[in-house]
Amino acid sequence: MPQLIGLILVVALVFGGLVFTGGHMAMEALPFELALIGGAAIGTLVIGNSPAVAKEAGAGVLKAFSGAKWRQEDYQSLLVLLGTLMRKARRGGFVSIEADIESPMESETFAAAPTIRDDEAARSLICDAFRLMALDLSDPARAEAHMDQSIHQNLGRRMKAVAALHTVADALPALGIVAAVLGIIRTMGSIDQSPAVLGAMIGSALLGTFLGVFLAYGVVGPLAARFGQVVEDEAIMLETARTTLAAFGSGIQPGICVELGRAAIPADLRPEAGAVERASTAVRFAGRRAA
Structure with a gap:
């Protein structure tokens, strides 16, 4: 629950600031950019890991919110x-x-x-x-x-999933740059438009870089770190059994x-x-x- 509150706070502050500082046009492009960067991030997770590790890494996002299962x-x-x-x-x-x-x-x-x-x-x-x-x-x-x-x-098996999430977090800024470059290419194809139109298109293109950095350091990176803590906390149960036996x-x-x-x-x-x-x-x- 604290992690969910923290995520809501980060999203509200960052995107609230974007809206209130005149980023309305960028917000219109937000769903497309999120789908592009998020899909690419999931693809990198699948490419770089076995199905079992990728599945556990995905489940690790939920574990970061729920915490260790042992009470x-x-x-x-x-x-x-x-x-x-x-x-x-x-x-x-x-x-x-x-x-x-x-x-x-x-x-x-x-x-x-x-x-x-x-x-x-x-x-x-x-x-x-x-x-x-x-x-x-x-x-x-x-x-x-x-x-x-x-x-x-x-x-070791579970820490592979933690490392996979950290790898995705490391890749997100670069994926954001890729999305921004695609936006610039699209803008250059409309170079004959008015400055107002070009400004909005460039702003939407730069949204990709913004999202990549934000998702890496504001969402996925912290969730990966928290998942690692949960894995270590749950291992205490096994250590307790080992000590006793x-x-x-x-x-x-x-x-x-x-x-x-x-x-x-x-x-x-x-x-x-x-x-x-x-x-x-x-x-x-x-x-x-x-x-």
Whole structure:
């Protein structure tokens, strides 16, 4: 929401200033120039990236407005889920959570944390880490290295989309110049017109340069920067899971592992220790009644 307010403010001030300073003729050419420059920008995005990266870059514009998807309650759900799985594994061995990690979408344990279960990156990291620990608990560094690699790959893939948006922002001033040159060519074809007509045509042509610079530094560039922040913020969820599971693989008690993971969460998203403990207790009691 703050990003949307900022965008409205920038557009209102810039285009309001254009109108009030006598840019009425330029405003008439605005739809054509926007279509020209915007279409060319989308074309450069498609040309320079794979379909998956281009699609994620387009979705990143919306993510810049909506922000990171993880909230404090999601971090609490993650800690409760990991605590439940670790306690089950500690009490009954890894065979007791085999069904959970092999079929998480059908698992009652994962069903208690639907936002984590439905996120492919978080779900895969958790299941793969437990699977590796079950195969060889004598080498906890193997599972931790795999988690580091998974986080790096996930972050690297998403940062390609961020870089793609930055590339579009860098290209927009040049595309604006192209649009301006096309306008000048059109004006030169009407050189026999009156100065008033030529002045309006030249002003419309220069609108392309204006739009290219404005879109680059006033819209797309800031949105790309914000999208990058969102990607990094969402990666904190994976880092929290890595910290918690790495501690468990080192032989630390599940309760301490959960607290280590909780301590790694930023203060504004960190759930209270008491809330996590109460939620964990509720899950344990629900499991005993079901049994």
